Amino acid sequence: MKTLKYLMGAVSVALLAGGIQSCKPKSADTAISGDAAAKTYVAPGKYDEFYNFVSGGFSGQLSVYGIPSGRLLRVIPVFSQDPEKGWGFSEETKPMLNTSHGSVPWDDLHHVQLSKTNGENDGRWVFVNGNNTPRLARIDLKTFRTAEILELPNSGGNHSSPFITENTEYVVAGTRFSVPLDDADGDVPINTYKKNFKGTLSFVRVDQKDGNMDIAFQIETPGVNFDLSRAGKGPSHGWFFFSCYNTEQANTLLEVNASKNDKDFIMAVNWKKAEEYLKAGKGKKVKVKYAHNKYSEVSHTSSSEFKNEVIVLNSKELKDLCYFIPCPKSPHGIDIDPTGEYMVSSGKLAALIPVFSFSKMIKAIESKSFEGDYSGIPVIKYEAALYGEVQKPGLGPLHTEFDGRGNAVTTMFVSSEIVKWNIKDLKVIDRQPVYYSPGHLMIPGGDSKKPDGKYLIAYNKITKDRYLPTGPELAQSAQLFDISGDKMKLILDFPTIGEPHYAQAIRADKIKDQSIKIFKLEENKHPYASKGEAQTKVMRDKNKVHVYMTAIRSHLTPDNIEGIRIGDEVYFHLTNLEQDWDVPHGFAVKGANNGELLVMPGETQTLKWVPDRVGIFPIYCTDFCSALHQEMSGYVRVSPAGSKVALIGNTGTNMPAE
């Protein structure tokens, strides 16, 4: 890395690299006000005020915290296998990780969006993005489980996603890396970026009844990197805004070559116009392949379907669809204020924060105040769309949220602080150090029409000396601030899982009562369910053995299984017969190349096991479910291939020994 820089001999490289690394805030000792403990104290047995859904970054998962206590309530597996819950290990959940590349059991989850109605969080679903193998996922907030994963074709990394419109009409996904489209010959020299690489913005429609997603259309754009996005709201509903960097179209050493232009762009997309073009048949059908995976809580199984076509609208050919607004130096976040009039963009390398006006942008388009075009797309004059600039906000602005009282708060990665400023006069009114280098920040409802401006959390990239040392890596830190007064006050540090990027929070009373407690056994439509011990059995179909099994405190039925032979594939289909809240049973068998099963009341899940040797194999429940949990166990006998041992499965009835 170093050698490369010196070889390049570019002074600006060193300057840039030095400049964008973080520096410590001056006063590393924060003044914690005396009432901080009282403000975050949630007495034992009492509930938190908010659910906080926090992206897990490279853990591929979504975690749920209580705010203000900072208690970790749950980790929801999404793109990554999770042996704790059997996610991606059970036969039922494996198809959820299908993609056109085969099973992809990991991803890099960056952004979180709660579904909205009239621009306010409604508590139905949470959407998240997979940044590596481009995917979107939807989590159902009745079960707190992943219900759907949709792959995105024609994309090279799904970063500016999964931002949504004010009534959850669309979830969008802009490609981070431009690449040749899937139906083009991709076997081209990398240095033909300018000619062969294209961007796409995917508009995914959400069915308002069941939440199911599908790609409505894509917009093909010039090859640039799309970083983040936000939908308009109120007056700007119907528009989407994307931050773009690498408008230099560099394909190597981006840290220098994509930082040359003084200004990159915000791309404004008129999606109502796109709908008109779509209706008028202006889209072109493009051959692609992408997976669409859905989980059913009725059959307790998932389905994975491959689709092979998308409709693509061309941003260059279709007039009035897309516009560029120049924006200083590699913008990262783009955030829309609660009124829908102001678009705040944070340029990582800029020393100011430009605030654009939606109404000025519309006037500029009407009066054609363009400074030219970029790859055939009109570029609006900077001044014509600009409302004003926040001067000297701090170094390395990344993301902005709103408090609902006319203020915005922006994270400063380089100067390690959060900075509050007034949207009308663009004056900085407060700044507080954070430890260290904040990426995203979050105010509950802070991207909505009605923010709940009581708390703010900074999600920091670097922890260093904040926690007890734990070897070379430390958990990332979140820092909770009370923002109800004029000054933002730090009141709590808590660690997070993986690397948090964005997070959102919602008042607990908006979802806690809809959270389901059990799956009703009588509604279980799993093809291998046993709805009572009388239905359990062991069936052979050539070399496949299906064990229809039940679990109830405190035994498995059957718990003695014989007649399994080397060469068999054994499927343990475990139904949890409990109909009581918070009584899962687990299942494991010695030597299984797999995770455990963790089966909820009323649910059926399947563990596949291929025994590799002759002998007796213990099986047991992995979840301490009762005083006799340690007794909840059994044995499987494995005999040599071709053995004549009869296939049996029973509990409590001893067969005579042979």
Ligand code: RUQ
């Ligand atoms: S990012 S730290 Cu992947 Cu949202 Cu800005």
Ligand code: CUA
């Ligand atoms: Cu069932 Cu332990």
